[in-house]
Amino acid sequence: MSKEQLVTYQYNMKAESQAENMNEEQTYEWESITTELNITKPVNEIQICDVPGKSLDKLGKREAFYEMYAKRMGFGTRKDDVRHSQGVIVMHRLRENTMSTSRCLQQGCWCQARRKDTDGLGRSVGILDCLAERDPNFFVVYQVDEENQLANLFWADGNSRVDYVAFGDVLVFDTTYMTNEYNKPLTVLIGINHHFNTCIFVFALLLHEKLPSYCWLLQKFLECHGDKKPNVVVTDQDVAMKQAIMEHMSDVTHRLCAWHLNTNASKKVKDPIFLKRFKDLMYNYYEEEDFEARWLDVVETQQLIVNEWCQTTFNTRKQLAETYLRGSFIAGMRTTQRCESINSALKKFLEKNYCLREFVTTIDMTVSKLRHNETANDFKSRCTRPHPPNPT
DSSP: OOHHHHHHHHHHHHHHHHHHTSOHHHHHHHHHHHHHTTOOSOGGGOOGGGSTTOOOSSHHHHHHHHHHHHHHHTOOEEEEEEEEETTEEEEEEEEESOSSOEEEEETTEEEEEOSSOOSOHHHHTHHHHHHHHHOTTOEEEEEEOTTSOEEEEEEEOHHHHHHHHHHTTEEEEEEEOSSSTTOOOEEEEEEEOTTSOEEEEEEEEOSOSSHHHHHHHHHHHHHHTTTOOOSEEEEOSOHHHHHHHHHHOTTSEEEEOHHHHHHHHHHHTOOHHHHHHHHHHHHSOOOHHHHHHHHHHHHHHTTOTTOHHHHHHHHTGGGTOHHHHTTOOOTTOOSSHHHHHHHHHHHTTOOTTOOHHHHHHHHHHHHHHHHHHHHHHHHHHHHSOOOOOOOO
16 A cells, blocks of 8 residues: 555545544534535545535534534634624635645635645636625626636626726726736726726736737626727727727727837937927827928937837827827826836735735735725715815
8 A cells, every 4th residue: 555545544534533423413414514515425525626606505504514524524623714894794714724725615615725726727716706706796707728728817896897887988908917827917907086096997817918818808898897988098009909999999089108108209219309399299289280290390300200110109199199189088097007006006915926816816805905095085075174275
């Protein structure tokens, strides 16, 4: 008998010994609970896949099920996390007393969680199912590849969907890397609310920053928000993103991020006179003929006629210059810097080696903290008097 077989044999013998020590009342309770869960296997053969999707109507039953399971399998338990909202328990977690693995009972869904997600796609997205149980308006959808591995993932909670109905006139989105162990780009789609605070409409993990992923993202975005399109979309100069917007939001005004334009101009041109004139042309309003004459003058004067970046930028002038964008409501958002701020806030809490369960949970907690600002501002608006500015 190998060492592995010996350990398995000893473990099963220990479970059988523990089961024999259960009194008649506990045995009856165990059998009634497993019957309610439609589980017919012996205790030492119960697997993780036998439990997700099933629920017990009372917290006491869930605690009893897990504690009796632990006793029969020969390990102890402890209460790890109990969270309340308005006097109601919204999350209750029991944990095994061991460092290598943990089993949790959360929202009636039992799952096993390790540092590395090795038990397949189903358990990876299980945390989103738990969030969906807690929030009836939670929207989540994902794609898998030929090997049944996660390709694209899209989710938005109820608060995000309500915010988009009220504040979805302007949509800003950007992507960031180095936030998860899969090295997938995290895409954040945001807007601005009545307090001039950032509100988050959608999170997505994409397979890559190419046209198919962006098209899928925009399709699911419209599906999530009832086909309601924004009036203006602000992005960087990503070509695939621009093409996806043209395909799925062709009647929406697409505005390029002013910060990225200035940064790229500094790298591609490096002419101080042109940079100054470029900012003037981008931010100030001129008649179209005047704009084109001023542009031609500066590129000829600074000998930039053959500069490739200048040629490309002039071709996209209708997406960057106030001359062509005046009249489009942008809520003061000329750049994607608010996305960058959200990404920066998330990276303070996210670790690159986080699996999907830890990744989504951390984002959920971080967003809750960010939304506290709106609650505080709502309270201030309702319950305090405005102070007139001091005369100067």
